[in-house]
Amino acid sequence: MASGNGSNFEALVASCRQGPLNAVVELLVVNNPGCGAQRRAERLGVACQVIDHRLHPQRQSLDQALLLAFQAARVDLVVMAGWMRIVTPVLIDAFPARLVNIHPSLLPSFAGLDGIGQALAAGVALTGCTAHLVTEQVDGGPILVQAAVPVLAGDDHSSLSRRIHQQEHRILPLAVALAAQRLGPARLDQG
Numbered sequence: 001m002a003s004g005n006g007s008n009f010e011a012l013v014a015s016c017r018q019g020p021l022n023a024v025v026e027l028l029v030v031n032n033p034g035c036g037a038q039r040r041a042e043r044l045g046v047a048c049q050v051i052d053h054r055l056h057p058q059r060q061s062l063d064q065a066l067l068l069a070f071q072a073a074r075v076d077l078v079v080m081a082g083w084m085r086i087v088t089p090v091l092i093d094a095f096p097a098r099l100v101n102i103h104p105s106l107l108p109s110f111a112g113l114d115g116i117g118q119a120l121a122a123g124v125a126l127t128g129c130t131a132h133l134v135t136e137q138v139d140g141g142p143i144l145v146q147a148a149v150p151v152l153a154g155d156d157h158s159s160l161s162r163r164i165h166q167q168e169h170r171i172l173p174l175a176v177a178l179a180a181q182r183l184g185p186a187r188l189d190q191g
């Protein structure tokens with residue numbers, strides 16, 4: 001699941017294809033038609049479905065559409081790789097311990113919108129990124145992997161974001177592997 005640029009999506013695909021992650025990215029779902037993630041999927045040859053949230057005024061209805069897409073693709077695990085919508089129990093309960101999110105801060109600090117801007121505004125010396133399981137509490141589920149990123153003198157949103165993204169690309173595949181390991185092969189096979 002991606003809403004924007006899709007660099008985390010591409011990192012996951014790369015980790016599956018060249019790297020250590022023993023998985024296949026079966027489907028990308030985007031909510032913003034024409035977003036960078038969709039273009040990356042085309043370039044990478046990954047199936048991509050657009051599910052525009054503007055056509056689903058209710059959050060539950062958007063999640064129902066997502067759920068149908070994931071069930072049709074028979075996926076075992078779902079990753080919110082830069083998904084900028086709040087998800088509901090419709091999706092969360094369908095993938096218990098199988099829904100992973102990446103967030104650009106060291107949770108529980110700076111949950112919610114613009115974790116990077118929040119860290120800069122707070123003047124912290126250390127921030128980072130967190131991959132975690134998704135629960136109903138926004139950005140509050142069990143943490144799988146974190147990476148710390150120092151805030152350097154002169155950092156602005158874009159320079160800090162670049163270094164956080166580098167770490168996100170490293171920890172997200174690790175988090176997916178960890179989530180799968182926690183479930184074990186039997187649970188994953190039940191799909």
Ligand code: GAR
Pocket residue numbers: 002003004005006007008009081082083084102103104112113114115129165168
């Ligand atoms: C990432 O930094 C991710 O942590 C953040 O969106 C960015 C997506 O980048 N997600 C959130 O803020 C979710 N609350 P990408 O499109 O290049 O992967």
